[in-house]
Amino acid sequence: MKPALSVIDLIPNIHRTPALAMLRRAVLDGRPLSTRLSADDKELAFLDAHVAMTSPVGAKVLKALYTGGHLRLKKPAQKSLPALDAYIATEAAFRTEVARIIASEDAKRDRLAEIIANPDCADESELNPWLIDRVISAHLGHGATGAMLIAGLTCERAERLSASPGDSPHRAASDMMCWWFDHAGQRQGDAGPGLADNPEATG
Numbered sequence: 001m002k003p004a005l006s007v008i009d010l011i012p013n014i015h016r017t018p019a020l021a022m023l024r025r026a027v028l029d030g031r032p033l034s035t036r037l038s039a040d041d042k043e044l045a046f047l048d049a050h051v052a053m054t055s056p057v058g059a060k061v062l063k064a065l066y067t068g069g070h071l072r073l074k075k076p077a078q079k080s081l082p083a084l085d086a087y088i089a090t091e092a093a094f095r096t097e098v099a100r101i102i103a104s105e106d107a108k109r110d111r112l113a114e115i116i117a118n119p120d121c122a123d124e125s126e127l128n129p130w131l132i133d134r135v136i137s138a139h140l141g142h143g144a145t146g147a148m149l150i151a152g153l154t155c156e157r158a159e160r161l162s163a164s165p166g167d168s169p170h171r172a173a174s175d176m177m178c179w180w181f182d183h184a185g186q187r188q189g190d191a192g193p194g195l196a197d198n199p200e201a202t203g
Contacts, residue, residue, distance in 0.1 A: 001047060001053040001054060001055045002053065002054065002055075002087070003051055003052070003053060003054075004020055004023060004046070004052040004053055004054040004058070005020060005052070007054050007058070007059050007062065007084070007087060008020060008023070008062065010059075010081065010083040010084040010087060011062070011066060011071070011073075011081055011084060012075075012078060013073050013074040013075040014071060014072070014073055014074070015071075015072040015073070015074065018071070018072045019062070019065075019071050019072070020052060022065055022070060022071060023046065023054065023058065023061060023062050023065065024046060024048060024052065026061050026064075026065055026070075027042055027045045027046040027054075027058055027061055028042065028046065028048070032065075032068075032070055033061070033064055033065065033068065033070075035064070037057075037061070041057055044057045044058075044094075044095070044098060045057040045058035045061060046058045055091075055094055056087055056088050056089070056090050056091035056094050057091060057094070057095075059084060059087050059088045060088050060091070062084070063081065063084055063085075063088065066081065066084075111126075112131070112134060115131065115135060115150070116134065116135055116138045116139075119135055119139075119148060119149060119150040119151070120149070120150075120151070120152060122150050122151035123151055124151045124152075124153060124182065124183070126151065127150065127151055127153065127155070127180050127188070127189075128189070129177070129178035129179070129189045129190065130178075131150070132148075132150060132155045132156075132157060132178040132179075132180060132189065133157060133176065133178050135148065135150055135155070136148055136155070136157045136178070140157075143176075144157075145157055145158045145159060145176070150180070153180050153181060153182065153183070154180060154181050155178065155179070155180040156178065156179055156180070157176055157177070157178045158176065158177060159175060159176060159177075160175055160176065160177050177189075177190050178190070
């Protein structure tokens with residue numbers, strides 16, 4: 001996806017802010033266009049965030065608004081929009097990449113579920129503080145401290161030294177640290193704050 005305003009700027013002589021509002025409404029509500037997007041395509045077409053984003057799917061909606069005369073222009077409309085058409089032409093590649101990302105995330109979730117169900121099936125190369133945190137939470141309880149064998153190695157979770165005595169037993173992941181001992185007996189791990197938000201954390 002690209003910032004929606006940068007895609008709108010591919011149309012010469014356009015009033016940007018009204019065009020953004022029109023694009024948002026067309027994608028989310030299907031107005032004023034008669035064609036409504038599926039729920040999946042709505043998610044692919046437009047991201048209504050702090051910086052609005054749109055994809056080639058949304059760019060097609062934008063062009064339909066343009067050719068239908070729904071956008072405010074400073075000058076008469078042009079017959080062709082080569083820059084916008086070039087972005088729209090990347091739709092197939094965009095959908096392929098989205099499908100790849102979704103498949104990758106699904107595979108990660110499936111593998112995590114497999115390891116949680118059977119910690120012995122993990123490989124040492126998969127160990128990281130985030131994984132240890134998830135496995136220990138599943139087996140010992142959220143916020144619990146203790147040790148488990150994961151991938152045949154001793155893995156531990158403990159409170160950070162900075163945590164205040166008497167803190168709630170429902171501790172956040174950032175209040176905990178996780179580590180393991182490799183086959184050479186070396187300690188690995190000890191994630192920093194934000195552990196639960198960083199599945200790529202490594203020792």
